[in-house]
Amino acid sequence: VEHKDDVVVIGAGGAGLIAAIEAKLNGANVTVIEKMAFPGGNTLISGAEYAAPENWVQKKEGLKDSKDQFFNDTMKGGDNESNPNLVRVLADNALDGAVWLKDYVNVVFEDRQMFFGGHSVKRSLVPNGASGVEVIGKLMAKAKELGIPVYLEMNAVELITEGNRVVGVKALTPTETHNFMGKNGVIIASGGFGSNIEMRKKHDPRMDEKILSTNTTGITGDGIVMGEKVGAATTDMEFIQTYPVCDPENGALLYTGDVRLAGSAILVNKEGKRFVEELDRRDVISFAITKQTGGVGYLFWDQAQLDKTEVAVHHKGEYEALLRRGILVKADTIDEAAKHFGIDAKELKTTVEKYNEYAKNGKDLEFNKRGGLVAFTEGPYYILKNTPAIHHTMGGLVIDSKGRVLDKNGNPIEGLFAAGEVTGDIHGKNRLGSNAITDITVFGKISGENAAKNLQKVN
Ligand code: ADP
Structure with missing residues (x-):
């Protein structure tokens, strides 16, 4: 035709x-x-x-x-x-x-x-x-x-x-x-x-099948290949970005985690400690997460932040499914929330207290967070388990x-x-x-x- x-x-x-x-x-x-x-x-x-x-x-x-x-x-x-x-x-x-x-x-x-x-x-x-x-x-x-x-x-x-x-x-x-x-x-x-694993691996061998992807299945570099066939130049093919807050089971980008960007949340590890500035670049946060126990991070916030950012309203379907699947936990106390994932609760509480101190003084003494410094108040508390996935080439x-x-x-x-x-x-x-x-x-x-x-x- x-x-x-x-x-x-x-x-x-x-x-x-x-x-x-x-x-x-x-x-x-x-x-x-x-x-x-x-x-x-x-x-x-x-x-x-x-x-x-x-x-x-x-x-x-x-x-x-x-x-x-x-x-x-x-x-x-x-x-x-x-x-x-x-x-x-x-x-x-x-x-x-x-x-x-x-x-x-x-x-x-x-x-x-x-x-x-x-x-x-x-x-x-x-x-x-x-x-x-x-x-x-x-x-x-x-x-x-x-x-x-x-x-x-x-x-x-x-x-x-x-x-x-x-x-x-x-x-x-x-x-x-x-x-x-x-x-x-x-x-x-x-x-x-x-979504093209072979092409990813060719340009950055670390981006293999073990890493999940946020992309839809059609995103396979076809236009790059077609262009190259008629003599087009390519550049920067080795720069592949992972997004830090993705579903540890299927790689989907987790919008529930936008509490981090629209409000205030902290990223901790299994030991209950912060390990990176929550508003740093995606590559920096992703790399930091892969170095933590189990290669995962845990995003923590309270009810006030959930209400303020309206994340559960904007992304209702995702939010409810995450709760159902146990990737997101909501609990009345920090202890209870931490227990769901086996996170060190005592250390997490210390981390929260320190963060609240930084918020009060307007300065994050550990990671120098550039914005969104708000003290946590009462429960319920939320923890979202997350891992990086391929996001943008x-x-x-x-x-x-x-x-x-x-x-x-x-x-x-x-x-x-x-x-x-x-x-x-x-x-x-x-x-x-x-x-x-x-x-x-x-x-x-x-x-x-x-x-x-x-x-x-x-x-
Ligand atoms: P961008 O953000 O650059 O617009 P998107 O990922 O939003 O990129 O859109 C790219 C679109 O191109 C997708 O809908 C994808 O399915 C489509 N696409 C990819 N390869 C082909 C192809 N070979 N023929 C037709 N459409 C394609």
């Missing part, structure tokens, strides 16, 4: 849908193809928080921030391994992207922010329900309104070229072959490779600030664009929490606009 469009987008996750909408707004006929039976990818199952300096909630809360500060945090958070030109684009367009999602795509944001590890100030906007369902739902509605076809169960397998130019994508259903031709370009937005296709995919000599491959987790060099060694949604929005829009304008021809 042959389809003819101006622009074809591979992947109906956040980056792909945003790119398609922007391409359409720039006058292109555009089609999206998605290999899974549902749209959304990792964006759908994420919390979808959005880091935006100088945003409207910051203004309301009187928090000072700037594009430069966000740029610096992002560079530093990735150990200065990112391409500063791309990070500059990210920082300069972050707020505009958030406003676009809010005002044009109709994404509802809550009237609060979260403090993600590695940022120097609270700047992360929270979509309704702290869930990617809000973002993907609204993006799909907008795509429908604009008449953009989204083909599901359509697996892109190969880029079609004419001479040096990418002119389309070959895709398969269980029974048919489809050629999606894109006169102006193809945008790869197929996400990272967190920082590496991928090399792009320029126009979203064009570059070859090994640094020249744009005609007709080929990319955006989102499939690209590299934006988050360096470690992506900061809530920077991915900023990334897919900013670079999704840029790639969509430039593909629509058939940028290669103009240049």
Whole structure:
């Protein structure tokens, strides 16, 4: 079956849908193809928080921030391994992207922010329900309104070229072959490779089958492989991020643990002691957890923090299932809660007393926690058992600030664009929490606009 469009987008996750909408707004006929039976990818199952300096909630809360500060945090958070030109684009367009999602795509944001590890100030906007369902739902509605076809169960397998130019994508259903031709370009937005164990191991042998993953099953690096076949360069493939607070049995990212980011919680080990700053970077916390007894951590908080953060309301299904499965315990006393997991209760109580002292004086003398220092009060108390799991692959296709995919000599491959987790060099060694949604929005829009304008021809 042959389809003819101006622009074809591979992947109906956040980056792909945003790119398609922007391409359409720039006058292109555009089609999206998605290999899974549902749209959304990792964006759908994420919390979808959005880091935006100088945003409207910051203004309301009187928090000072700037594009430069966000740029610096992002560079530093990735150990200065990112391409500063791309990070500059990210920082300069972050707020505009958030406003676009809010005002044009109709994404509802809550009237609060979260403090993600590695940022120097609270700047992360929270979509309704702290869930990617809000973002993907609204993006799909907008795509429908604009008449953009989204083909599901359509697996892109190969880029079609004419001479040096990418002119389309070959895709398969269980029974048919489809050629999606894109006169102006193809945008790869197929996400990272967190669910591809072989690919993970090839680039970082530590990331083997023993480590669980938060990713959906479709996230297998297909776009990277397809790009490489037409000469695309890749970068930073060895930088693979684990998320510290995941389900020890199935690897799912545990949003109940967001008490840590939205309020105050401490992370202790089986010995009842804190061992890392709870708002440090994901890689730092993950690594620290793997060194504790049993390779697990225990997040502790009280009823006041649960109420304040409304985590049990926002993530009700997950919260209740965790209690039922005994991965989360709720108990009237610290002793009882600790006993459930065999944690040293006496030591935990000492840890809590010390933390309360730090909260009172506004200074964490052990780990210098940068925010969320609130003393614990009475029970019930909660403990959540957690372990790190593969979350984000920082590496991928090399792009320029126009979203064009570059070859090994640094020249744009005609007709080929990319955006989102499939690209590299934006988050360096470690992506900061809530920077991915900023990334897919900013670079999704840029790639969509430039593909629509058939940028290669103009240049
Ligand atoms: P991003 O955050 O960069 O948008 P997501 O993980 O949200 O990434 O979305 C990537 C989407 O691409 C997922 O829905 C995934 O199923 C889809 N995808 C991955 N590989 C292919 C492929 N070969 N053909 C079509 N869609 C693909």
